Amino acid sequence: MRHFLIILINMVFVANLTGQSVWQAPDSANHLKNPLSVDDVTIARGQKIYQSLCQSCHGADGTGDPVMIKSLNPPPADLTSIQVQQQTDGAIFWKISEGRGLMASYKSMISEEDRWAVVNYIRSLKKESVKNKNEKNSNKANVNRQEVDAFGFSQLINAKTTYIRDGKGFGFSIQHRFGATKFDKGFVQNFMGLDLAANVRFSFEIPVSKRLMFEIGRTRFGKFYDLGGKYLFVKQTADGSIPLSIALYENVAITTENAPQYSNTATFENGYLFEYKFYHRLYYDTQIIVSRKFSDRFSAQIAGQLVWRNLTPYSIKPKEDSYVIAVPVSMRYKLGFKSAVDFEIMPNTQHRNFPISLGYEVASSGNHVFQITITNSDRILSQNLLFYPTIKYPEDGFMLGFNLIRYF
Numbered sequence: 001m002r003h004f005l006i007i008l009i010n011m012v013f014v015a016n017l018t019g020q021s022v023w024q025a026p027d028s029a030n031h032l033k034n035p036l037s038v039d040d041v042t043i044a045r046g047q048k049i050y051q052s053l054c055q056s057c058h059g060a061d062g063t064g065d066p067v068m069i070k071s072l073n074p075p076p077a078d079l080t081s082i083q084v085q086q087q088t089d090g091a092i093f094w095k096i097s098e099g100r101g102l103m104a105s106y107k108s109m110i111s112e113e114d115r116w117a118v119v120n121y122i123r124s125l126k127k128e129s130v131k132n133k134n135e136k137n138s139n140k141a142n143v144n145r146q147e148v149d150a151f152g153f154s155q156l157i158n159a160k161t162t163y164i165r166d167g168k169g170f171g172f173s174i175q176h177r178f179g180a181t182k183f184d185k186g187f188v189q190n191f192m193g194l195d196l197a198a199n200v201r202f203s204f205e206i207p208v209s210k211r212l213m214f215e216i217g218r219t220r221f222g223k224f225y226d227l228g229g230k231y232l233f234v235k236q237t238a239d240g241s242i243p244l245s246i247a248l249y250e251n252v253a254i255t256t257e258n259a260p261q262y263s264n265t266a267t268f269e270n271g272y273l274f275e276y277k278f279y280h281r282l283y284y285d286t287q288i289i290v291s292r293k294f295s296d297r298f299s300a301q302i303a304g305q306l307v308w309r310n311l312t313p314y315s316i317k318p319k320e321d322s323y324v325i326a327v328p329v330s331m332r333y334k335l336g337f338k339s340a341v342d343f344e345i346m347p348n349t350q351h352r353n354f355p356i357s358l359g360y361e362v363a364s365s366g367n368h369v370f371q372i373t374i375t376n377s378d379r380i381l382s383q384n385l386l387f388y389p390t391i392k393y394p395e396d397g398f399m400l401g402f403n404l405i406r407y408f
């Protein structure tokens with residue numbers, strides 16, 4: 001009987017302890033990786049959910065609703081506190097998922113990705129509170145030094161952007177360009193050009209770190225395999241102390257098409273008789289890309305680009321250039337939370353009509369974007385796009401296409 005009493009007292013005591021004790025996530029939670037990048041889009045997404053499901057208890061600024069603090073025991077946690085903010089993303093994610101006591105489990109109510117978005121939003125609360133409370137200057141500096149991305153994906157329509165995925169997972173993209181179409185009977189007959197020969201590029205991108213990524217691609221037209229690398233050496237910050245992002249991009253493409261058939265008297269520029277060698281298959285693309293996010297809605301970039309090809313026979317008319325210099329300009333204007341319009345123009349030394357592209361983009365999350373494009377060329381890879389003539393509008397019509405990018 002005495003033993004039983006001790007056990008009973010113990011149980012009550014222990015139960016009481018867990019009710020009041022610090023809420024600790026299991027160590028395994030600390031190893032959970034946040035799959036989302038921290039940017040305006042994911043934070044805004046988390047904020048929406050927070051406002052509808054969490055704000056009633058945790059308050060608009062995350063410090064706790066004054067009425068709820070008085071009436072709940074334990075009170076809703078101050079999400080801006082050091083005690084919460086020092087926890088890993090994984091621990092906060094785990095607590096939202098599992099819940100405890102009056103704090104419900106949100107596993108079944110909020111999708112996994114959305115719970116991570118809420119974590120990102122909770123992180124941004126710290127910054128607000130730190131700013132408001134005017135805490136230590138060093139903290140403030142850290143907050144303002146936050147880096148920003150002008151674009152959320154590593155390519156816009158055809159142009160490469162300064163964006164590099166945070167060294168996590170990998171990306172997959174499909175770029176598709178259909179045949180030229182006009183608003184005539186062919187528009188219906190050829191289903192907006194979708195029936196005509198289409199160009200397509202598949203590519204994988206592998207981020208190595210926050211500053212370095214590689215990509216590997218295959219394009220139908222020209223039967224090109226390409227290998228690219230991008231290094232971001234300057235990144236824009238939120239406080240404007242660094243106003244721009246600057247990246248270096250290099251891509252080598254190799255055509256696997258059969259050797260071109262020239263007459264047996266054709267020569268190279270140096271006068272030697274034409275003979276197809278392996279290095280004639282190589283095409284290079286070098287770019288310095290400078291981007292800037294001007295506002296939450298508007299971002300733009302400009303690049304200096306040199307595209308080079310090794311094959312330039314001399315006695316072929318018209319004589320072809322071995323290089324093109326281009327100054328591509330790209331812009332994005334966000335229409336809303338998920339959608340944006342994109343525009344690209346690529347002034348260069350080769351074309352009379354510069355390649356122009358227009359896109360409508362829907363990004364369903366920070367991991368996935370779908371774009372419908374209108375272009376005046378069905379070429380995708382710069383090494384092909386900048387050497388190949390564009391079509392004329394309105395005589396030749398326009399080309400529809402789409403881009404699909406997904407990060408895993």
Ligand code: HEC
Pocket residue numbers: 019023049050053054055056057058072074075076077083084087092095096100101102103104106118
């Ligand atoms: C009914 C009021 C209520 C709602 C709604 C609510 N919470 Fe809580 N939350 C609490 C309480 C109470 C605690 C403290 C629980 C404890 O310590 O046992 C808490 C604790 C937490 C913690 C843990 C903090 C720590 O101490 O480590 C996090 C994170 C959190 N809530 C996030 C959220 C999020 C995100 C939502 C919305 C999806 C949410 N809460 C909705 C009441 C609420």
